[in-house]
Amino acid sequence: MMSINAQDNRPSRVEPPNWWVGMENNQLQLLVYGADIGKTNPEIEAEEVSIEAVHKVENSNYLFIDLNISKSAKAGEFSIKFNENGKTVAKYEYELREKTTQNRGFSAADLIYLVMPDRFANGNPGNDDVDAMLEKADRSNPNGRHGGDLQGIMNNLDYIKDLGMTAIWVNPFFENNMKDYSYHGYAITDFYKTDPRLGSNELYKNLVETSHEKNMKVVMDVVVNHCGINHWWMKDLPTDDWINNHKKFQTNYRGSVIADPHASKYDRNRFSTGWFVETMPDLNQNNPFLANYLIQNMLWWIEFSGIDGMRMDTQPYAEIDFVTRLAKRITEEYPDFTILGETWLQKVALTAFFQQNSPVAKDYNSHIPTNTDFPLYYAIKTGLNQEDGWTTGLAQIYYVLARDFLYNDAHKNVIFLDNHDLDRFYSSVGEDINKFKMGIGILLTMRGIPMMYYGDEILMTGLEHTGHGNIRKDFPGGWDSDKRNAFTEQGRTDKENEGFNFVRKLAKWRMQSNAVAEGELTHFVPENNTYVYFRHTDNEAVMVILNNHPEESRTIDGARFKEVLDRYGNGKNVMTGETVSDKSTFTLKAKSVKIIEFKK
Structure with missing residues (x-):
């Protein structure tokens, strides 16, 4: 005041x-x-x-x-x-x-649902266009604003909960007052204000509170590396070094240079100080006032909204010492709060470098406990589409997991089949429902914290190289004018219901599986197009069997798995409910996954 x-x-x-x-x-x-x-x-x-x-x-x-x-x-x-x-x-x-007191954080017991608010559902058509905002709604433009908002998410929380999700990650909802291509939320023009086309600060807080009432957590998507070119301070910067490279020198996007012991100073500098794109100035977190500003902004949103965790966009791009300081400061105030760092890197060692207490980072400690597992993403996507060989097909997954010793704790990785920047998973496996089910089966039983992208459950499609608008399509039924409503069984096709029901059943089962939430991972070398792994605790085990052959069924000898199977009694096929008492052999159809739960 x-x-x-x-x-x-x-x-x-x-x-x-x-x-x-x-x-x-x-x-x-x-x-x-x-x-x-x-x-x-x-x-x-x-x-x-x-x-x-x-x-x-x-x-x-x-x-x-x-x-x-x-x-x-x-x-x-x-x-x-x-x-x-x-x-x-x-x-x-x-x-x-x-200051409030509440439990916070998310873990491997959760299943996260990623939502891009502009593309999910339009709960308040009255805020589609706002006079003070430069870009107006235009659903005919795949890269324009479509009118989805926070109220649309609130209106469909029951759908998300019924699907079996326990947490929601919402792409940035902060003001993005840009001329065009602003719907994604990553070109922030006010770090303390919700974009009025999406709602208000109070509405976001209400979304968090309502989600909590439904026993779902909320993960906020935050950006500390850059802002939008129309941010209010860009017309009148506090200091000349508030941003890096006023000539809009673009980053090289090579996050590997931070961990690379042979990297040149030139390459490291270009990566860290280059602009992400010409409309997103690179913020200089070495400026002490800006660093304080960003850290306090994160703390403000945590306390104001009551969120359970944060996903930090482009973690490696920000100054690494600043990231450490930010993470330590948040943990000081909220010890159980979860910070997820986006580490878009292809190799396990490079990803592991950016995790808290990394055994490969030498003197550097990010204090970020949770990271995005892109190496596993690439392995699953490639493996399900490849012919099996010594290092191909299902062996891709095996070899990535075999490198888990490079992480401080691989069970804290967030795992996924796609997201808002990647090919839709159903498209990446050639719209093959059997490969889709294999991928979902892996995602919901693998070590780590699983995340699903909105619409994957109804087999939404899109390839990144055709434009980001095609991987961020509107959810059918999110707008009153839509011809069908895929939030309902009647509004989905038979094929979509097949995908939806598979996801829902497995997700609901996962909610009560301690072996998947807390268990160790033991896997066996892939053989003859098959790959078997277990998630297990003292009292229960989950056996996951994959057959990657495109045409032939496989029968595998159970004696190979006695070290795990002999510790438990009869099993149950998770998807069919069938009792499994014979552990001598296991048979799988071509391109399929079988998940069996054993208990003592």
């Missing part, structure tokens, strides 16, 4: 817009923005809040104020006076709220 004298309109922004008492770290740095606000001297009227330092930077329209909030401070408001030439020219009422 701001009160100003009649001759002055400063400040126009104070960020974070509020804070909390009861935080573990009692330091707070305010960014204050307004015409020549840097020429004023701030003063605080509060007994338990004090100014530690005032930083005046090269742009006089900014002030950075370091506050110390006493551990005994109470929730409420206090005044910040801005004085100039001995006179108070502006006064700002800053609010402190009481």
Whole structure:
């Protein structure tokens, strides 16, 4: 809240817009923005809040104020006076709220559903076009805004829950006031504001609360590497080094250079400081004020919204020491909070480098406990489409898993068959329902935290090279004008219902399987087009058998698996409910997966 004298309109922004008492770290740095606000001297009227330092930077329209909030401070408001030439020219009422307490975090017991809000469902057609926003809705443009929003997600939470999902990851919903191609959410123009075409901050908070009421968690998608070219500060940067490479020098996208001991300084610098694209300036987290701003922004959203975890976009692109500092600061405040780093790298060792306590990173520790498992993604996609050989077909999966020793904890990896940047899984396996079921079977039984992309359950299609709009199509039935509603059984085709029912049954079963949520992984070398692995605890085991031959069934000798099978009693086929008492042989049809649950 701001009160100003009649001759002055400063400040126009104070960020974070509020804070909390009861935080573990009692330091707070305010960014204050307004015409020549840097020429004023701030003063605080509060007994338990004090100014530690005032930083005046090269742009006089900014002030950075370091506050110390006493551990005994109470929730409420206090005044910040801005004085100039001995006179108070502006006064700002800053609010402190009481910090909440709640359990947070997600784990391998969860199944995450990734939703792109603009493409999922339009719950409020009234916000499709907003006067202050540059881009208007146009469903005829695959790369334009289509009108989906947070209310659309809320309207379909029961569908997501009934599908067997326990967590929702929503692509960025922050303001993206860009001329075009802004629907994806990664060109942020205000880090503290929900895009009004998607809803409001309060609506997002309501989405989190409603999800929690339905026993589902929420993962926020955050961006610290870059912002949108139309971000409000781009027209009036606080400092010249607030962003990197003002000439829009583009990154080389080679995340391997961070871990590569032979990488040139040139390549590393281009990767870390180059712009992601020409409309997304690269933020310089080596600037201490920007670093504080981004860290506090993450903390603000965690506390304001009540989310359970964060997915950090493009983790390797941000300055690696900043990432460590960010992760440690979040963990300091919220020890059970889960941070997922996007590490889009093809090799296990390169991915493992960016995980917390990595055995391959030498002196570097990211403190990011959870990472995206792209090596396993590539292995599953390629393996199901290849003819089996010594290193091909199902052996692709085997060899990736055989390198799990490079991770601190591979069970914390997030595993997936596709996402908003990749070919739709059903398309990547040639729209073959049998390969689709094999992939889903692997995803929902493999070590790690599984994630599914919206619409995969109804066999949505799209190839990345044809344009991102084709891998981010609207969910059928999310708009009132849609000819069919795939949120309902009646609105789906027979083939779509086959995919949906397979996913739903396996996901529902997975919710009660301790072996999949907590168990160890034991696998056996692929032989004769087959691959067998177990997830097991002391009391139960899940046996997964894959036959990758395109035409021939396979019968395998159960004696090979006695070291695991002899510890348990009879089994049950998860998909058919059939009792499995004979462990001597197991037979599979061509291109199929069989999942058997054994208990003591």
